[in-house]
Amino acid sequence: MKILFCAVSFLAAFASYSQNNLIIKGTVKDSITHQPLSFASITNMNSHQTVLSDKNGHFKISISINHLLSVASVGYNFDTLLMNEKNTQADTLHIFLSPLTRSxxxxxxxxxxxxxxxxxxxxxxxxxxxxxxxxxxxxxxxxxxxxxxxxxxxxxxxxxxxxxxxxxxxxxxxxQEQYINYRFTPQLIAKYTSLSNDSLEIFMQQYRPTYNWLRKHVEEDDMIYYINDKLKLFFKRK
Structure with a gap:
């Protein structure tokens, strides 16, 4: 698991804030099959912004130099990427997550x-x-x-x-991001909303619940009420 090995560099990422915001593009794939991973969460650990990858594993996110990205997907080890100058200059970031295996x-x-x-x-x-x-x-x-x-x-x-x-x-x-991914799944949303494709991606991006809310609402009924409530807002905005 490539998590936090370079502690000093990662901590420097938290301490450094650049005024130059950039929009970077990337893809998230399985490290073994190289298949794209949809609905992976990509979080800027400095700004706390989270975006989701689309059906092709693509994503866009706002960063500054020396910000730290965390990438998570259900059934995979999460990974981190320090956005140094080299990474921010790349046309597209290619992130590979390793599947979790249980012995x-x-x-x-x-x-x-x-x-x-x-x-x-x-x-x-x-x-x-x-x-x-x-x-x-x-x-x-x-x-x-x-x-x-x-x-x-x-x-x-x-x-x-x-x-x-x-x-x-x-x-x-x-x-915590992994916990949100496990609770707020595309399968669950599609089941209770009939949303699919782009509409499903937009809904999950806009109404991703917080970790604290999910910990306080542990039953599936809580999620159903939450989804229905947000669905009304979603259709009202369309």
Missing amino acids: LADVTVYGKIKFSAYQLDSIKRRKDFFETMSEHTLPVFSNANSGAGVGLNLDHFYNREKRKRKVISLFDLME
Whole structure:
């Protein structure tokens, strides 16, 4: 999982804000089949804008240099892309998401407890993420000591822990986008609205619910009421 490996660069993305807004185009595809992924969410983690890819995997989003994009799709590991000068100059961004795979061991461990598809995928992502975190360590020792041996460098320790907290916080934000994708699906919208093609894409883009709202409204009936309410607004605007 290529998530947050370069913590320093990613944190710099959050700290840097450019006044030069750009509209960039991209495509999201399966990393194995290279098939386009529709309804993938692409989020600018600095501006908090989210757009969805169309049926061909295409998207457009507003960014500035050094902004950070997060890309998520149901059944896939999410990925991140730092919009440095090289990436902002590309005609089209090509983003490939790797499918989530669950081993027999995962099924054995979790088989006795009933989990939703989202929960199983989330467990897998978190397992991979924290395994990755444990493999990337920073030096915490200092030579500036009394001569009694290698001393602990508290500055390095606190900086490392601060970076880890930032990275974990960023992971949690991306996981929230995945939760929205699992709850607010094109299949669910089409079932209760009969919308399709461009109309379905526009509706899902305009009325994508927030993570907090979804956590407070966990029943499908809540979603049905929400969809019906937004559908009235949708047809009123057309």
